[in-house]
Amino acid sequence: MKAAVLEEIPGELVVGDVEVRNPGPREVLVRTVAAGLCHSDLHFMEGKYVTEVPIVLGHESAGIVEAVGELVTYVQPGDPVVTCVSGFCGSCAYCLAGRPNLCTKVAIAPDPTAGPRLHRGDQTVHQFADLGSFGEQLLVHENFLVKIRDDMPLDKAALIGCGVTTGIGAVMNTAKVRPGETVAVIGCGGIGLNAVQAAALVGAGRVIAVDRIASKLDLARTFGATDTVDASAGDPVGAVIEMTGGFALLTEKKLQGSNMGSNRFRVDMPQYVDWYMAGKLKLDELVSATMPIEQINDGFARLGSGEVARQLITF
Numbered sequence: 001m002k003a004a005v006l007e008e009i010p011g012e013l014v015v016g017d018v019e020v021r022n023p024g025p026r027e028v029l030v031r032t033v034a035a036g037l038c039h040s041d042l043h044f045m046e047g048k049y050v051t052e053v054p055i056v057l058g059h060e061s062a063g064i065v066e067a068v069g070e071l072v073t074y075v076q077p078g079d080p081v082v083t084c085v086s087g088f089c090g091s092c093a094y095c096l097a098g099r100p101n102l103c104t105k106v107a108i109a110p111d112p113t114a115g116p117r118l119h120r121g122d123q124t125v126h127q128f129a130d131l132g133s134f135g136e137q138l139l140v141h142e143n144f145l146v147k148i149r150d151d152m153p154l155d156k157a158a159l160i161g162c163g164v165t166t167g168i169g170a171v172m173n174t175a176k177v178r179p180g181e182t183v184a185v186i187g188c189g190g191i192g193l194n195a196v197q198a199a200a201l202v203g204a205g206r207v208i209a210v211d212r213i214a215s216k217l218d219l220a221r222t223f224g225a226t227d228t229v230d231a232s233a234g235d236p237v238g239a240v241i242e243m244t245g246g247f248a249l250l251t252e253k254k255l256q257g258s259n260m261g262s263n264r265f266r267v268d269m270p271q272y273v274d275w276y277m278a279g280k281l282k283l284d285e286l287v288s289a290t291m292p293i294e295q296i297n298d299g300f301a302r303l304g305s306g307e308v309a310r311q312l313i314t315f
Helices: 039-046 154-174 190-201 214-222 236-244 265-277 293-305
Strands: 002-006 013-017 027-037 061-068 080-083 118-120 123-127 137-141 145-147 182-186 206-211 227-230 287-291 310-314
Touching: 002 293, 013 293, 027 080, 027 154, 027 293, 039 293, 061 137, 061 154, 080 154, 145 265, 154 190, 154 265, 154 287, 154 310, 182 190, 182 236, 190 206, 190 214, 206 214, 206 236, 214 227, 227 236, 287 293, 293 310
Parallel strands: 182 206, 206 227, 287 310
Antiparallel strands: 002 013, 027 061, 027 137, 027 310, 061 080, 080 145, 118 123
């Protein structure tokens, strides 16, 4: 198959041929239809994080199941699916406590005795986040996939695999924003715009979008922002404090981290699909560009400039 491989860190992606083995127990072979370009991938290309190389990057994708291995019960060939980095084992302490997005994934790690899922001759090619979405095919554990309805466009479904789920989940699942509350979203890229529209969906009284780029602030307004702050014009935190009448943690506010939007992706993602199909969730407006895999480095260059929301590779 054709795939975009990170050969060295830092470095650009190299498009070339990679071999895929047959599915083993509980593994699923997926034909990739579309994959989103995410800042997480760019961080590895820039050397801000390190990983084993060579590696197929990409983790936000959708496709069609081509084949399944033994013991797979969740999907069958022909099923449309979305991938998610929040693979879950169902048996670790986090999964049993109802926080599968924090799963240790030990029980669903690739079987080392089965040989590498991806390779070039005798050389192992690694998969980013046990996925590797920048390839024409994906070989993954079934617990990294969610089935979706047949009428959902798969290019838009790919966006749900990371950016949509992270942004919406941060508002609805992690912060648990309630109607009438005020929300400030700093950064209006793919994740930020979804946080903005999630805040609007739950009925936040004010949704303040903060960014340095005017076009992204304009886009945030279409996603439901009631107020905007140009971070290039001064101190954005001071501006938000002034707009909201104060932001002291002493008044029982808290700092809260969020991992992939505290998702339960097999519950959340089908809901997001239904919202999109019902016209309640904006996905088309997120797409700044669509391109073939041969142009992927150009796409990441644009992403690094901060001018775009989400870009898609289509196969």
